[in-house]
Amino acid sequence: MRVWMGLFALVAAMGATIVADTIPAQGGNIELTPLAHAHVQLEFGGKVIHLDPSPQAPQASIKPADLVLITDIHGDHMDPAAIDRVKKGTTIYVAPPALADRFPGKTELLKNGETRTVDGVSIQAVAAYNLQRGPSAGQFYHEKGRANAYLLTLGGQRILFTGDTECTPEIKALTKIDIAFVTMNLPFTMPPDEAAACVKAFRPRIVYPYHYRQQGLEPANKNQTDFVAAMKGFAGVEVRTPDMYPAPPAGPGRGGRGRGGI
Numbered sequence: 001m002r003v004w005m006g007l008f009a010l011v012a013a014m015g016a017t018i019v020a021d022t023i024p025a026q027g028g029n030i031e032l033t034p035l036a037h038a039h040v041q042l043e044f045g046g047k048v049i050h051l052d053p054s055p056q057a058p059q060a061s062i063k064p065a066d067l068v069l070i071t072d073i074h075g076d077h078m079d080p081a082a083i084d085r086v087k088k089g090t091t092i093y094v095a096p097p098a099l100a101d102r103f104p105g106k107t108e109l110l111k112n113g114e115t116r117t118v119d120g121v122s123i124q125a126v127a128a129y130n131l132q133r134g135p136s137a138g139q140f141y142h143e144k145g146r147a148n149a150y151l152l153t154l155g156g157q158r159i160l161f162t163g164d165t166e167c168t169p170e171i172k173a174l175t176k177i178d179i180a181f182v183t184m185n186l187p188f189t190m191p192p193d194e195a196a197a198c199v200k201a202f203r204p205r206i207v208y209p210y211h212y213r214q215q216g217l218e219p220a221n222k223n224q225t226d227f228v229a230a231m232k233g234f235a236g237v238e239v240r241t242p243d244m245y246p247a248p249p250a251g252p253g254r255g256g257r258g259r260g261g262i
Helices: 001-014 081-088 192-202 222-231
Strands: 019-024 030-036 039-046 045-051 065-071 093-096 107-109 115-119 121-128 148-155 157-161 177-185 205-211
Touching: 030 157, 039 148, 045 205, 177 192, 192 205, 192 222
Parallel strands: 045 065, 065 093, 093 107, 157 177, 177 205
Antiparallel strands: 019 030, 030 039, 039 045, 115 121, 121 148, 148 157
């Protein structure tokens, strides 16, 4: 296990720079870099925004954060060491109330359904939760009210990050989404066919499958491939498929949080 952890650190420190996607927007382009698992970096208007920093992200691609947004309490979203890799002295943190007092700087706590402008960026917190899946009867992996999906508006572009969720009514009801990052992995969120049905309901212009690695599922990108197949022939939504897992796969005994996520 120590050998594998060393490999994670080595790849993160030495990994090659990932090329950003350029999204035209009002007032300049958005540079969007899918880094690892649920970690995405956005650059716009001189600001750098990180979603759910991951220790697997190549250090060469990371730029110091003006804003760090955290969706949930679990270790593959809230990782203090990964946050340390992206933060600077003036970083502002955005998180659900369940993570109050967990950050080393100014923090804005957003409840489900709340919208706030933080450092000039409009951020809407959307409820992210399980509808049916949990560790036992009557329990859910993600209880309603604890975690946030985030809908950001940058240069007139509406960009959604679902975090850990099934296809909730709050997600399906969203409209005029330009870009969506949609999670898919069992048993914790939803399978690719459900994710595709959800995307077909709210119809973003561009969708990225992310948070898709599932423990025990081979090949490692099977969920992503299955999602692409489920979206085939659906007009009006462009599917983009970045490699969100630049590090080696987890070793024996590492468990699901680090790679598959909950």
